[in-house]
Amino acid sequence: MSQVKEPKKRKMSLERRHNLTGWAFLTPATLMIAVMSFWPMIQAFILSLQTGKANNLKFGDPLANYVRMFRDNVFMASLGNTFLYLIIQVPIMLILALILASMLNNKNLRCKGLFRTAIFLPCATSLVSYAIIFRSLFGVDGFINTVLINLGILNTGYNFLGHATSAKIVIIIALVWRWTGYNMVFYLSGLQNIEYSVYEAAKIDGASPMQTFFKITVPLLKPTILLTAIMSTNGTLQLFDESLNLTKGGPANATITMSHYIYNMSFKYVPTFGYAAAMSFLIFILVAILAFVQMKVGDKRD
């Protein structure tokens, strides 16, 4: 009988030892995340319940800031703008990245490395520099206008950044230019996991490239698409640099984003940190909701 018990004990303590080792490795990182990320989040939430300017923060009506947000016309404009970018820019960018990735996954393509680097390079640029360069590109005397005038499409320079719709389009173009490469790299690595034999089988069965793309590539890439969609949503909802440097909030708040408005509320105007914290929390909740929805739709595990 003792012989039966001993192996069991050893098995358990080995398992326990493995567990403890695992926890021992995880603890320092967990502690740091808790202290550096979660504790400030809780404090930010407490801050968002306070009202007042500068250092005169006090606990008034707890939901005051949250109610104030929806009555603030500049904030509602920024919310609208951010969602517009989300709805238009993210699908365009992801589809473009997917197409580029499947084109560059072709085994017979020469200079693949060159193309991949060239498309990925925009992502390595500084956010501030590229925004400033785009701003001067689309200026009234800028490069784009010069080209359009020389091609005869326009007679005089069009003020892209001075009109609401064109300013938004410029921001969307800038975002697509910058982030397509980044997402393309994710799709490329996802595509490496699809066996070539699947494509061969499809070719033998007579599938056209379009059919291959939609019926084989996309379904097999679903986890990667989900990942990039969630990351892009997260990034777009927190958009800041383009709004600040490219359009400075745009003609009459036509391109201002939520983060830009939060910055204004915290540093440019008389500091109102409670209200700014409440707005940040709204962004957090929106990202969480959208991520949850996307996972429900996309993730078929369970």
Place this chain on the structure above:
Amino acid sequence: MKRKILSALLCVAMTATMLAGCGGDSKESTDDNKTEATDDAAGDDAAGDDAAAGDDAAGDDAAAGGNKLTVWCWDPAFNIFSMEEAGKVYQKDHSDFNVEVVETPWEDVQTKLTTAATSGDLSTLPDIILMQDNAFQKNVISYPDAFVDLTDSGIDFKQFGEAKTAYSVVEGKNYGVPFDNGAVIAAYRTDILEQAGMKIEDFTDITWDEYLEKGKTVLEKTGKPLLSCQAGESDVIMMMMQSCGASLFDDEGKPALVGNAALKKVMETYAALKEAGVLVEVNDWDQYISTMTTETVAGTINGCWIMASIKTAEDQSGKWAITNMPSLVGVDNATNFSNNGGSSWAITANCQNVDLAKDFLKSTFAGSVELYENIISCGALATYLPAGDSDVYAQGDDFFGGDAVSAKIVEFAGKTPSNNTGVFYYEARDAVATAMQNIVGGASVDDELQLAQETIESQMQ
């Protein structure tokens, strides 16, 4: 063996970069223009270059103590140059004195000040900072404990233009030593005016209606507008407002946009100028400067610090002249003088040697005509009235047709009406800029002013 060496090298490289990263930040902020006239100016300088800002490590630029003072300011060619010259002037009588200037763009100064003051830990602040005049009310009222009261420091504030000093006076107390002059000038290309059959005298002491008419003539005969400005920035509007002493806030600090006859007149004037093509809007600071250097416009109206940027086009020397700005029609107390931008020196509460700082500022920026003569070369014009009487200021500037521009500008500064900037200046500025853009797009002035006032009130909560 090879792999071991390679992995060892990688570890060393990683550790080295980690340490370098922890040692200091190199921020990617852009260089500021001399004053804040436009918020965008804080974003880029005339050449549009990125410049690394000062080191972030707290120990380096915090207050020094002893015989050293640390200063935060921006613009090496202007403010930093002036502060270092002041250090030299003071060193003549105090040989062991030293001033350490850390280049910090205005937006960073504002952010660091807010962060330090909000957290209650002022130890990261230097002894002296340069602060935009428009931001004085906001910062001093929000964080009164972060600044030193200079009212009884021995500095004679009457030697400065009253409008200029008023920016840094909060509840009757002085908190700043006025520095650079932001008096508004109207600069014109005399050769282009000649082509249209006009002279600089035709643009002196005029009204905005006359300016519009003459501008249309110039546009017809030469194809060039008289004025350019940045879209989305309210500089021109604020200059016009201050020229008649009007403000966006009333005496109690409440926004007074609706029913503000001066503001309505200003916005109508601006819209008329834009529609006639006499005023063109550009998108950013660099484009604004290039409208002047590439001769797209026949003139400009801005703070006198714009002369340094105009002068970068050396081939246009002798073709420019300056005079005062037009005055508003149909508004009480309209004058031809105003102010745009400008900054003042403030002593932070973190200063370890407040007496030294006060004495330093008193002997240099508030007492030394020699200093102002030295810094005139970079275009820094004094608001210190005695400096205006000096011979150096009476010298002619060939770029502007041999005119004694400096003395003229100091005279303009003395005639500028003060106005009430208000604590919520930046909120009001943005709301007015938004309203102006909508009005130019065809909206009604009254509706937009109502909306702007509501926006400001909501942001003031």
